[in-house]
Amino acid sequence: MASPRTTSPRATRDPNTPVTNLVLLKLLVSARLRSQLAYRGSFLSDVAGQVLLGLTEFVELYAIVHNVSTFGGMTLAQTLLVFGLASVAFALGDLLLGETDSMSETIRSGKLEVLLVRPLPVLLQLATSDFQLRRVGRLIFALAALAAALLLTDIDWDPAKMVLAIITPIAGAAIFCALFLGAGAMQFWILDGRQFANAFTYGGRYVASMPGAALFFPIQIFFTFVIPATLVAYAPSLVILGLDGPAGIPAWTGWLGLPAAVVLGGLMLLLWRAAIKKYTGAGG
Amino acid sequence: MRAYWELAKSSFRRHSTYRTAAVAGAFTNSVFGLIRASLLLSAITTAGGAIGGYSAMEAATYVWLGQALLAPLGLFGNTELAGRVKSGDIAVDLSRSVNLTASYWAQDLGRAAFDVLPRGLPPLIVGALVTGLAMPGTPGPYLLGFVSILAAISLNFLGFFAINLLSFWVLEIRGFWMLYMVLMNLLSGFLVPVTWFPDWLFDFARATPFPSMLQTPVDILAGRTDGAESLAMVCLQFLWLAVLLVVVQVMVRFGSRKLVVQGG
Numbered sequence: 001m002a003s004p005r006t007t008s009p010r011a012t013r014d015p016n017t018p019v020t021n022l023v024l025l026k027l028l029v030s031a032r033l034r035s036q037l038a039y040r041g042s043f044l045s046d047v048a049g050q051v052l053l054g055l056t057e058f059v060e061l062y063a064i065v066h067n068v069s070t071f072g073g074m075t076l077a078q079t080l081l082v083f084g085l086a087s088v089a090f091a092l093g094d095l096l097l098g099e100t101d102s103m104s105e106t107i108r109s110g111k112l113e114v115l116l117v118r119p120l121p122v123l124l125q126l127a128t129s130d131f132q133l134r135r136v137g138r139l140i141f142a143l144a145a146l147a148a149a150l151l152l153t154d155i156d157w158d159p160a161k162m163v164l165a166i167i168t169p170i171a172g173a174a175i176f177c178a179l180f181l182g183a184g185a186m187q188f189w190i191l192d193g194r195q196f197a198n199a200f201t202y203g204g205r206y207v208a209s210m211p212g213a214a215l216f217f218p219i220q221i222f223f224t225f226v227i228p229a230t231l232v233a234y235a236p237s238l239v240i241l242g243l244d245g246p247a248g249i250p251a252w253t254g255w256l257g258l259p260a261a262v263v264l265g266g267l268m269l270l271l272w273r274a275a276i277k278k279y280t281g282a283g284g
Numbered sequence: 285m286r287a288y289w290e291l292a293k294s295s296f297r298r299h300s301t302y303r304t305a306a307v308a309g310a311f312t313n314s315v316f317g318l319i320r321a322s323l324l325l326s327a328i329t330t331a332g333g334a335i336g337g338y339s340a341m342e343a344a345t346y347v348w349l350g351q352a353l354l355a356p357l358g359l360f361g362n363t364e365l366a367g368r369v370k371s372g373d374i375a376v377d378l379s380r381s382v383n384l385t386a387s388y389w390a391q392d393l394g395r396a397a398f399d400v401l402p403r404g405l406p407p408l409i410v411g412a413l414v415t416g417l418a419m420p421g422t423p424g425p426y427l428l429g430f431v432s433i434l435a436a437i438s439l440n441f442l443g444f445f446a447i448n449l450l451s452f453w454v455l456e457i458r459g460f461w462m463l464y465m466v467l468m469n470l471l472s473g474f475l476v477p478v479t480w481f482p483d484w485l486f487d488f489a490r491a492t493p494f495p496s497m498l499q500t501p502v503d504i505l506a507g508r509t510d511g512a513e514s515l516a517m518v519c520l521q522f523l524w525l526a527v528l529l530v531v532v533q534v535m536v537r538f539g540s541r542k543l544v545v546q547g548g
Binding site for chain 1: 319323455466481
């Protein structure tokens with residue numbers, strides 16, 4: 001005779017075994033997802049808003065490009081490739097760690113203390129506890145833009161380019177994750193400095209989605225070798241499309257995305273750990 | 285009237301305490317200005333001369349004035365009112381002996397008055413150093429520009445206020461907020477002047493109040509339009525101001541009837 005309890009999958013877990021991080025994580029994420037889907041109308045309007053956001057970001061680029069034959073040495077379809085790659089990378093980074101952008105709010109409201117007392121890494125909780133499903137809307141649009149760009153551009157594929165095309169969105173997402181992480185860590189020191197970080201996170205997104213050759217030379221250097229925003233999409237696109245880069249972003253930098261992501265990610269993780277160590281509660 | 289003046293003054297003081305935020309905002313607006321200016325200038329160089337009636341120098345001026353006015357004009361808005369509806373604090377606001385809209389409006393003007401110098405001046409200085417600015421030499425554009433800026437601050441305030449007021453009807457305004465931000469950012473000419481748009485989008489933008497919220501004061505200040513044209517643009521701003529004011533008043537009237545605040 002089966003009792004109703006055993007039909008529930010959760011009841012099959014022995015209540016005496018210790019709860020592992022993985023179980024907790026699954027629990028947190030699924031609870032989060034269900035709560036977001038609960039208000040269907042609100043959720044759908046959020047997703048629609050995110051799709052529209054992606055669309056206007058493209059119109060913003062189109063409003064410039066349709067006036068000229070080439071923009072920063074690229075045709076409309078080629079700029080769409082840069083835009084698509086950058087959008088996919090940003091959407092992924094935003095989905096995972098976009099929450100650290102409002103770290104000062106988390107600190108001010110005392111939410112951070114709640115996260116600190118839980119037996120899970122803070123970063124993991126931030127990434128999952130506010131896993132904003134609506135941000136998927138942005139990813140959907142980004143993927144559509146990328147697909148359109150791949151269809152419209154004339155690419156002479158070879159194995160190396162294929163490898164680059166596959167690692168580029170992943171490396172780009174990692175770069176944006178690192179930038180968001182740095183933005184969050186920075187707010188432990190400068191509580192009112194959220195907008196300061198925006199210059200690198202959202203400024204980075206803006207730069208990443210535009211042809212780098214259209215930037216002033218010092219800006220090219222800064223957003224390639226200090227904040228690796230052009231390495232997210234523009235530099236790899238140069239390699240994939242077989243184009244020469246401008247003086248500040250030579251085509252060989254197209255392969256620097258992954259190493260840059262690893263280095264920047266490592267540095268920002270160190271900064272994040274220092275920030276968490278530095279944090280002293282306000283007695284909440 | 286005295287009450288609103290005091291509200292505006294206290295809002296000015298309130299915002300003047302967040303100095304780090306002002307410095308951070310000015311820094312970020314300057315960085316974005318450098319990016320935007322280089323993109324527009326690159327396109328103009330490729331086109332060979334001018335796009336949408338903007339020469340290289342005029343486009344640069346457009347970018348820097350826009351970056352400088354961004355914060356004072358209140359293009360990012362705030363969700364303070366919606367938050368107070370959620371928490372129930374709105375009941376306190378509504379029982380005050382001042383008009384709800386006017387009291388928030390006065391506070392927004394106070395905020396804008398503070399934001400002008402610390403957030404507006406740095407991008408202009410960076411712009412003057414990097415690309416140079418083409419500013420008019422006669423007082424007319426500045427006088428009319430001042431009126432236009434006041435009108436644009438009020439338009440932005442009323443637009444965001446209307447979105448906030450939706451919280452009387454819906455639980456979560458985030459979706460509407462997002463939609464509004466996205467449309468406003470694009471159609472106000474904040475990212476690219478509306479005259480650069482393809483025709484269909486240009487016509488659509490002109491049918492909305494959004495260009496009056498940013499592009500109008502920027503163009504008037506830069507002296508791109510002659511006296512009569514500028515005056516007509518300011519009149520259009522006031523027309524939109526009247527429309528939005530009516531919308532907001534109707535929303536406040538019907539919304540506050542519907543509002544239920546739990547507990548006491």
